[in-house]
Amino acid sequence: xxxxxxxxxxxxxxxxxxxxxxxxxxxxxxxxxxxxxxxxxxxxxxxxxxxxxxxxxxxxxxxxxxxxxxxxxxxxxxxxxxxxxxxxxxxxxxxxxxxxxxxxxxxxxxxxxxxxxxxxxxxxxxxxxxxxxxxxxxxxxxxxxxxxxxxxxxxxxxxxxxxxxxxxxxxxxxxxxxxxxx
Amino acid sequence: xxxxxxxxxxxxxxxxxxxxxxxxxxxxxxxxxxxxxxxxxxxxxxxxxxxxxxxxxxxxxxxxxxxxxxxxxxxxxxxxxxxxxxxxxxxxxxxxxxxxxxxxxxxxxxxxxxxxxxxxxxxxxxxxxxxxxxxxxxxxxxxxxxxxxxxxxxxxxxxxxxxxxxxxxxxxxxxxxxxxxxxxxxxxxxxxxxxxxxxxxxxxxxxxxxxxxxxxxxxxxxxxxxxxxxxxxxxxxxxxxxxxxxxxxxxxxxxxxxxxxxxxxxxxxxxxxxxxxxxxxxxxxxxxxxxxxxxxxxxxxxxxxxxxxxxxxxxxxxxxxxxxxxxxxxxxxxxxxxxxxxxxxxxxxxxxxxxxxxxxxxxxxxxxxxxxxxxxxxxxxxxxxxxxxxxxxxxxxxxxxxxxxxxxxxxxxxxxxxxxxxxxxxxxxxx
Numbered sequence: 001x002x003x004x005x006x007x008x009x010x011x012x013x014x015x016x017x018x019x020x021x022x023x024x025x026x027x028x029x030x031x032x033x034x035x036x037x038x039x040x041x042x043x044x045x046x047x048x049x050x051x052x053x054x055x056x057x058x059x060x061x062x063x064x065x066x067x068x069x070x071x072x073x074x075x076x077x078x079x080x081x082x083x084x085x086x087x088x089x090x091x092x093x094x095x096x097x098x099x100x101x102x103x104x105x106x107x108x109x110x111x112x113x114x115x116x117x118x119x120x121x122x123x124x125x126x127x128x129x130x131x132x133x134x135x136x137x138x139x140x141x142x143x144x145x146x147x148x149x150x151x152x153x154x155x156x157x158x159x160x161x162x163x164x165x166x167x168x169x170x171x172x173x174x175x176x177x178x179x180x181x182x
Numbered sequence: 183x184x185x186x187x188x189x190x191x192x193x194x195x196x197x198x199x200x201x202x203x204x205x206x207x208x209x210x211x212x213x214x215x216x217x218x219x220x221x222x223x224x225x226x227x228x229x230x231x232x233x234x235x236x237x238x239x240x241x242x243x244x245x246x247x248x249x250x251x252x253x254x255x256x257x258x259x260x261x262x263x264x265x266x267x268x269x270x271x272x273x274x275x276x277x278x279x280x281x282x283x284x285x286x287x288x289x290x291x292x293x294x295x296x297x298x299x300x301x302x303x304x305x306x307x308x309x310x311x312x313x314x315x316x317x318x319x320x321x322x323x324x325x326x327x328x329x330x331x332x333x334x335x336x337x338x339x340x341x342x343x344x345x346x347x348x349x350x351x352x353x354x355x356x357x358x359x360x361x362x363x364x365x366x367x368x369x370x371x372x373x374x375x376x377x378x379x380x381x382x383x384x385x386x387x388x389x390x391x392x393x394x395x396x397x398x399x400x401x402x403x404x405x406x407x408x409x410x411x412x413x414x415x416x417x418x419x420x421x422x423x424x425x426x427x428x429x430x431x432x433x434x435x436x437x438x439x440x441x442x443x444x445x446x447x448x449x450x451x452x453x454x455x456x457x458x459x460x461x462x463x464x465x466x467x468x469x470x471x472x473x474x475x476x477x478x479x480x481x482x483x484x485x486x487x488x489x490x491x492x493x494x495x496x497x498x499x500x501x502x503x504x505x506x507x508x509x510x511x512x513x514x515x516x517x518x519x520x521x522x523x524x525x526x527x528x529x530x531x532x533x534x535x536x537x538x539x540x541x542x543x544x545x546x547x548x549x550x551x552x553x554x555x556x557x558x559x560x561x562x563x564x565x566x567x568x569x570x571x572x573x574x575x576x577x578x579x580x581x582x583x584x585x586x587x588x589x590x591x592x593x594x595x596x597x598x599x600x601x602x603x604x605x606x607x608x609x610x611x612x613x
Contacts, residue, residue, distance in 0.1 A: 025370060025452060029560040034539035037222055039262040040251065053567035073371035076402065077558060079306040081226060081322030101402055102375050103306055107322035155209055155336075169328060170234060175336045178211045 014132035014141075017065045017093055020058065021127035024071035028104060030054045031075070032083040046082060047089035064091035067133060067140075069122050071097065075104025084111045094135060096149065098122055109156055112164045116149040188429040190342040191407045192377035195317040198423070199300050206341040206433070214329045215299035215316075216243050220285050221259075222250040223304045223323045224266040230327035239333035241274040245294060247285035248278065252534035255542040283507025283533040286310040286318075286475045290392065291509050297410050298421045302329050307475050307557065309406040312378075312395035313388060315424060317405045340377040340404045341433035343368070347382030349441035354591065356485065357390035358477055358555065358575030360438070361397035362446035366456035367436055374402030376433060381426070382440075384411035389481040396476045397557055400453040445590050448573040451561045459578045462588040468550040469500045470583040471564075472528075472576055473536045477555035478506030480513050482576040487522040489580035489591055495527035496586030502544045503528045504536035528583075540564040546571075553582045 036049035051058040068087070074097035075083070084107040087095075094114040108115040114135055121140065124147060125131070131142045138149035151157070158176045162168040168176055184203050186194045197204045199212035219227050224246060231238065238244060246266060254260035270277040278288050286307055289295045295311035301318045302308070304326040311318025321335070329335045345364055360383075378398045383391055391408045398406025410420040447459035472478070472486055483505065495501045503523055505511040511533055514520045520530070531537075537544030538556045546552055546569035554564070559571040572588065581589040 027558075027560050029558070029563050033562050034222075035541050035545070035565070037541075039222055039225055040256070040259055040541060042258055043225075053562040073374065073402065076370055077306065077560065079223075079304060079308075079320040079322050081223065081324060084322070085226070099371060099374065101371070102404060103320050103322060106325055110322060110324035165328070166230065166234065166324060169332065175211050175328070175332065175334065177209055177336065178334075 014134060015065050016130045017067050017133055018063060019125050019127060019129040019131055020055075020062065020066060020068050021122070021125060022054075022068065022070040025073050025076060026054070026070050027077035028075060028080050028083045029077055032080065032086045034078070034080070037080065038082050038085070047086035050086040050090060059090060062090050062092065065093040067093055067131065068095045069097070069125050070095070071122055072099050074100050075108070076101035079103045079107075081107045081111065084108050084113060087113060093133065096121055109160075110165055112160075118149050121147045121149060186423050186427075188427055188431070190377065190430045190432065191315065191379055191409060191424065191426065192317060192340050192342055192405060193430075194423060195298055195300060196337065196339050198298065204339045206339050208339045209336065210339055211334050211336050212300060214243065214302050214333060214335050216245060216289070216294050216301045217326060217330050218285055218289055218301060218303040218305070218308065219244065219246045219326060219330075220250050220305050221246075221248040221252065221263055221266055223326070224269070225262055226323035227304060227327045227330070228266070228269050230324050231331055234327065234331045238273050238275070238330050242276070243333070244330050245276040245278070245289065246270045247282070247288055248280050249282075249284050249288075249534040250539065251541050252532060253280045281508055281532055281534070283505070283510070284475045284478065284535055286392070286396070287479070287506040287510070290314060290388070291507060297419055298424045302326060302335060306399050307396050309398040309403055310392050310396040310475055312398065312406040313391035313408055315407050315410045315420070317407070318395075319405050320399065338375070340375055342377040342379050342430070343373045343403070344432040344435045345378055345380050346435060346437045347380060347440055348437060349439050351440040351443060354577060355440070355443045355445060356575040356577060357386065357393035358397075359443060359446040360440065361394050361476075362448055362456045362573070363438060363443060364394075364436070365397060365400045365448070365454050366446070367438065368401040370400060370452060370454040371402045373398065376403055378403045378406040379426070379432075380406070380408045383408050387481060389479040392479070393476055400557060445575065445578050447578065447588070448559055450559050450570040450572065453558060453573065459574055459588065460590045462572065465551060465572070465588045466586060467499055467553045467582050467588060469502065469544060469546065469552040470579050471502045471504070471537055471544060471552055471554040471556065472579050473502070473504030473506065473531070474538050474554070474556040475506065475535075476557045477576050478504060478510065480510050480519070482555065483510070483514050483519050483523065485576040486580040487519045489577060490526035490528070490584065491522050493526055493584055495583045499583055499586040500544075501526070501528040501583040502531060502537065504531040504543070505533045507533050537564055553579055553588060555579050
């Protein structure tokens with residue numbers, strides 16, 4: 001036996017995350033009502049109004065890493081990125097939904113909140129469930145029960161490998177998929 | 183020249199911008215013609231641009247509009263807008279300040295959104311630019327900042343849903359009624375990630391094309407294009423290649439017969455919750471709001487004025503009117519429309535977004551009901567989450583203001599023998 005410390009072959013214990021289950025068509029006014037935009041109430045306070053109308057207890061009770069799970073057309077409505085910024089401030093771990101509205105989907109990925117599309121997972125979870133989520137593998141478990149998610153597309157993986165699309169641009173001075181200037 | 187044969191309008195515009203032939207599903211990096219930033223997200227856009235090094239590739243292609251809370255409603259907003267003005271001045275960006283109007287209206291009036299161009303707006307209703315067949319699409323602050331810095335953006339080329347408007351629309355059925363019916367038929371996510379091409383609206387007036395394209399995003403669309411009419415007011419501004427191709431492939435087609443359409447209404451609290459407006463005649467209304475990027479134009483004010491002329495708004499109902507721009511306001515003053523509306527009991531706000539987002543100039547109290555010509559009726563959209571918002575066109579809005587209940591102007595259902603309980607004559611005391 002060589003002189004190396006024994007490697008712990010056990011996976012590090014994955015964090016228990018709470019599932020916040022929502023229905024179909026959760027819009028950006030639900031996520032952050034327009035009247036609580038940062039330019040109206042302050043950059044340091046606006047996130048406290050996340051889901052202020054739909055689930056007033058959310059901002060106080062959400063814990064870092066928690067998962068938001070929704071139905072169809074998550075994030076429809078406004079282009080307001082600060083709706084995602086509020087979730088970022090509250091350290092939401094990921095959003096899983098049956099489908100996403102496109103502007104909001106870009107905003108989630110741009111600010112680095114992983115977004116997963118799944119037809120089956122939202123139906124299998126209940127509000128308040130405690131789950132473990134191996135995000136890199138897209139595997140979610142609830143008391144041993146296993147759910148699998150599709151990973152994000154290659155283009156985005158390329159960006160996310162650098163941190164975010166912004167980080168990618170700062171490093172390469174071009175967008176993912178663009179040829180380097182000759 | 184790139185081979186544009188067999189492409190949809192969205193594919194053609196993006197192909198020209200990318201300088202290579204693109205089809206639906208392709209991922210592309212493309213040149214951007216105009217980047218539009220509004221006051222509410224400008225601070226975040228500025229912050230990201232600065233994080234990226236502060237460079238703005240083409241300052242002349244960036245336009246800032248102060249319209250979302252305009253004029254400022256509190257010290258926080260005033261401070262934010264002050265910094266936005268200073269930033270625009272320092273970087274040589276085009277600035278349209280308080281009172282000029284709603285971003286989408288202003289960009290079209292100023293000729294900054296033109297046929298065949300790509301316009302990115304920091305506002306979801308940037309689909310409005312499709313009224314002049316510009317590929318207009320909304321994005322968040324980070325995407326907008328990246329576009330301002332690099333002059334480019336990345337997009338997945340959308341598949342196209344063809345909406346085929348057929349037959350003559352009854353004279354009292356407006357563009358908003360058609361737009362709402364399209365949203366009802368497609369559903370709020372029926373065009374997600376897709377472009378819409380509206381065939382049959384080419385000859386509509388610009389204001390009506392704007393209403394139609396504006397609401398495209400309420401079906402989830404990435405852009406909503408009305409093909410240019412060969413003899414429209416756009417004239418020589420239309421590039422030769424920007425024509426509908428008979429060989430173009432569409433992901434789906436929605437055919438809509440306009441001849442039987444009646445005034446529509448979106449009931450709370452989803453935009454695709456669309457019904458005949460005459461089904462809601464029992465609903466008492468506290469506030470009627472005529473304005474927004476959907477229906478705040480001169481033609482909309484004319485429709486309202488024709489119904490309100492010589493009459494008075496119902497006791498207990500407030501009628502707020504916010505013209506979409508200073509140009510609209512000026513024209514409505516010049517032709518007497520404002521005087522007519524004022525005499526009927528309307529009150530006015532500064533050209534801009536007004537109370538559409540529940541921030542100022544007509545926020546709703548718990549239990550209140552608003553009939554708005556806007557585009558969103560989500561829970562709490564215009565103030566209290568216990569208020570309700572109904573969406574309709576300017577004719578229903580004006581008739582509702584007269585009766586204090588949701589009302590379809592009688593003449594709009596002329597020829598419809600069955601009528602309906604909501605078809606009362608829009609005269610006070612005659613309900």
